[in-house]
Amino acid sequence: MELTAFIIKAIIILVIFGLTLLxxxxxxxxxxxxxxxxxxxxxPDRAGPWGLLQPLADAGKMFFKEDFIPAQANKWLxxxxxxxxxxxxxxxxxxxxxxSTLRYDGIEVAVxxxxxxxGILYIFGVVSLGVYGIMVGGWASNNKFSLLGAIRAASQNxxxxxxxxxxxxxxxxxxxxxxxxxxxxxxxxxxxxxWYQPLGFxxxxxxxxxxxxxxxxxxxxxxxxxxxxxxxxxxxMKLGFYLFAEYINMFISSAVVSALYxxxxxxxxxxxxxxQLTAAFGDIAGHNVATLLGxxxxxxxxxxxxxxxxxxxxxxxxxxxxxxxNLGWKGLIPLAILNILIxxxxxxxxxxxxxAFLK
Amino acid sequence: MLTDFGxxxxxxxxxxxxxxxxxxxxxxxxxxxxxxxxxxxxxxxEEPVGNANVQFNVRFYVVALLFVLFEIELIFLFPWAVVxxxxxxxxxxxxxxxxxxxAEMTVFVGMLILxxxxxxxxxxxxWVRPKPAIPATESPVPAAxxxxxxKKYESKTVNKT
Amino acid sequence: xxLAVFYFFAxxxxxSAVFILLTKNLMYAAFALFLSLVGVAxxxxxxxxxxxxxxxxxxxxxxxxxxxIFGIMLTRTPDKTDDSQSxxxxxxxxxxxxxxxxxxxxxxxxxxxTITQATFRLSGMPIKSRSTIKTLGVELMTSHLLPFEIAGxxxxxxLIGAAYLALNRSPS
Numbered sequence: 001m002e003l004t005a006f007i008i009k010a011i012i013i014l015v016i017f018g019l020t021l022l023x024x025x026x027x028x029x030x031x032x033x034x035x036x037x038x039x040x041x042x043x044p045d046r047a048g049p050w051g052l053l054q055p056l057a058d059a060g061k062m063f064f065k066e067d068f069i070p071a072q073a074n075k076w077l078x079x080x081x082x083x084x085x086x087x088x089x090x091x092x093x094x095x096x097x098x099x100s101t102l103r104y105d106g107i108e109v110a111v112x113x114x115x116x117x118x119g120i121l122y123i124f125g126v127v128s129l130g131v132y133g134i135m136v137g138g139w140a141s142n143n144k145f146s147l148l149g150a151i152r153a154a155s156q157n158x159x160x161x162x163x164x165x166x167x168x169x170x171x172x173x174x175x176x177x178x179x180x181x182x183x184x185x186x187x188x189x190x191x192x193x194x195w196y197q198p199l200g201f202x203x204x205x206x207x208x209x210x211x212x213x214x215x216x217x218x219x220x221x222x223x224x225x226x227x228x229x230x231x232x233x234x235x236x237m238k239l240g241f242y243l244f245a246e247y248i249n250m251f252i253s254s255a256v257v258s259a260l261y262x263x264x265x266x267x268x269x270x271x272x273x274x275x276q277l278t279a280a281f282g283d284i285a286g287h288n289v290a291t292l293l294g295x296x297x298x299x300x301x302x303x304x305x306x307x308x309x310x311x312x313x314x315x316x317x318x319x320x321x322x323x324x325x326n327l328g329w330k331g332l333i334p335l336a337i338l339n340i341l342i343x344x345x346x347x348x349x350x351x352x353x354x355x356a357f358l359k
Numbered sequence: 360m361l362t363d364f365g366x367x368x369x370x371x372x373x374x375x376x377x378x379x380x381x382x383x384x385x386x387x388x389x390x391x392x393x394x395x396x397x398x399x400x401x402x403x404x405e406e407p408v409g410n411a412n413v414q415f416n417v418r419f420y421v422v423a424l425l426f427v428l429f430e431i432e433l434i435f436l437f438p439w440a441v442v443x444x445x446x447x448x449x450x451x452x453x454x455x456x457x458x459x460x461x462a463e464m465t466v467f468v469g470m471l472i473l474x475x476x477x478x479x480x481x482x483x484x485x486w487v488r489p490k491p492a493i494p495a496t497e498s499p500v501p502a503a504x505x506x507x508x509x510k511k512y513e514s515k516t517v518n519k520t
Numbered sequence: 521x522x523l524a525v526f527y528f529f530a531x532x533x534x535x536s537a538v539f540i541l542l543t544k545n546l547m548y549a550a551f552a553l554f555l556s557l558v559g560v561a562x563x564x565x566x567x568x569x570x571x572x573x574x575x576x577x578x579x580x581x582x583x584x585x586x587x588x589i590f591g592i593m594l595t596r597t598p599d600k601t602d603d604s605q606s607x608x609x610x611x612x613x614x615x616x617x618x619x620x621x622x623x624x625x626x627x628x629x630x631x632x633x634t635i636t637q638a639t640f641r642l643s644g645m646p647i648k649s650r651s652t653i654k655t656l657g658v659e660l661m662t663s664h665l666l667p668f669e670i671a672g673x674x675x676x677x678x679l680i681g682a683a684y685l686a687l688n689r690s691p692s
Contacts, residue, residue, distance in 0.1 A: 009366055013373050063388045071398040083378050090374045094367055113370060116363040121574040128582025143400050154586055155419050158426040165433040172440035232401055237385040322486035329484050337468055347444045348457040364565050420590045421686050427583040428679045434575050438657035460661050470672040474679035483683050
């Protein structure tokens with residue numbers, strides 16, 4: 001029993017890693033295709049049918065490129081930077097519930113790496129570690145552009161982290177739980193948090209853009225001012241790590257947004273589908289098929305989120321630094337606090353009176 | 360017994376292993392022919408001037424300072440948010456618990472808002488704004504002529520598109 | 521198994537702390553402090569204080585260490601000997617060794633005395649509750665309300681004072 005639990009968990013971890021990496025790889029392809037579509041061109045179309053093998057070609061290029069370490073760089077920190085960025089990006093996927101449960105041979109397994117009861121705080125802690133990947137790499141490069149990019153990144157990430165945390169607090173006030181699994185389970189059917197927290201959702205989404213360093217918040221790698229930003233000196237697979245980490249972060253934050261605000265694996269009419277499936281396939285198989293359907297819905301939401309990231313990237317121009325800081329400190333933080341107050345009044349006053357009224 | 364955090368540790372170890380594997384494969388495959396030109400610090404093709412020990416704006420420090428204080432506030436908010444709407448506690452206190460908790464937290468957050476407002480009013484949050492310089496050129500053609508031409512062709516371009 | 525993990529985190533925390541003491545490069549010291557704080561967070565997790573561990577990560581690693589690194593980068597005076605062939609080290613020559621040593625040893629003694637005299641009510645008991653956060657929330661709002669609000673005032677004072685010192689004393 002002990003060993004089977006261990007093996008199941010190990011398999012789940014490997015599957016999550018594999019899926020995250022695969023999705024990140026194909027996000028690079030998707031990014032170019034979306035960019036091509038928006039700018040009325042074709043995008044990659046040479047490697048394989050519709051250019052589908054393009055990510056593999058890119059990965060191969062990353063492996064075969066020569067790797068420079070600048071003579072004046074701190075060698076170990078230079079290597080540690082991208083590794084840290086990649087590690088923090090991968091770590092956050094551990095607590096995301098990709099689906100409800102699978103039953104097999106009397107064992108019920110959650111489609112989730114870890115059902116940690118402080119899941120949200122874990123994600124938040126990992127996000128706050130994410131600054132260091134960029135900071136270590138940027139400083140160790142011994143390049144002015146890198147250093148400026150790293151400082152910008154650190155400053156931007158910490159500014160938006162506060163507003164992000166405050167918008168999460170509003171969710172917690174409604175769910176009374178820190179576990180992502182139970183927050184998703186509470187949004188059963190179409191009872192999604194987005195209906196109760198529209199303002200919080202907008203704040204969270206904006207902060208997610210800023211935390212991923214995506215346009216319109218990509219000042220750390222703003223090529224008109226800072227060449228390549230914090231990865232100016234990087235090449236080969238280490239550069240690949242930084243780029244990859246960005247795409248993984250994008251996927252993870254879309255997954256978190258869909259888990260917190262769009263009900264995760266829940267969709268309207270899921271109970272009806274569940275009864276139909278269990279009637280058709282029997283209890284266990286039906287349950288499993290329903291879970292897989294929920295997981296597919298979850299991935300659909302998360303991938304739409306990734307698409308949204310790309311859509312915004314090719315639509316909006318970049319902010320100026322003072323605009324970025326003003327939006328973070330003077331716009332989002334007061335709004336997020338207001339949102340907490342509104343939620344508090346809603347939970348204490350509107351919800352009980354509404355339920356009394358409906359009775 | 361594998362606890363939740365044990366699995367998380369396993370996750371981190373697996374991640375580290377993966378990174379090591381990728382870097383190791385890369386090391387085997389890629390060429391390694393460094394020379395001083397390649398390894399020079401990149402500074403847009405110029406000879407680098409000095410090293411990266413640059414001083415930067417003090418406002419970055421103030422932002423980090425504000426962040427630490429708000430992060431502590433956030434840390435206090437998390438346990439509060441979890442118990443704030445707890446129905447058992449509200450029942451036990453005839454509904455006073457929720458309002459009490461909300462009021463206490465408003466006072467606490469209000470104090471930090473006061474700090475934010477202080478920094479705001481004092482201008483600690485104001486970043487240097489770029490001042491775009493409008494180029495002034497002496498031109499023999501008067502500006503009114505351009506406007507007249509623009510007006511003349513305005514309707515045509517609208518029709519075209 | 522758990523013991524091995526404990527020794528790993530303890531070694532991480534202590535080893536990087538010793539490295540901080542021995543290194544001359546301030547930036548290396550800051551990044552070693554990162555490892556040390558992460559090690560301490562791991563120790564917190566092992567003792568069942570999950571919320572404390574996350575707090576450690578968020579406040580100390582994510583906040584205070586960034587502040588320290590910014591402070592180091594901000595306050596260093598440009599070195600005349602810096603040229604493009606030198607690494608961007610921030611070296612520190614230790615001065616006043618006697619006072620530093622005295623201060624740290626006395627602090628160490630105070631901490632040791634506190635730890636040996638403290639009565640750990642929970643020592644030896646198995647960890648029962650799965651999460652500490654609900655208890656913390658209730659305690660914060662009931663029996664520890666006054667310290668909580670005083671902490672708020674302290675934060676406000678710290679904010680205003682530090683922002684004043686940082687910005688009003690420098691001409692920029």
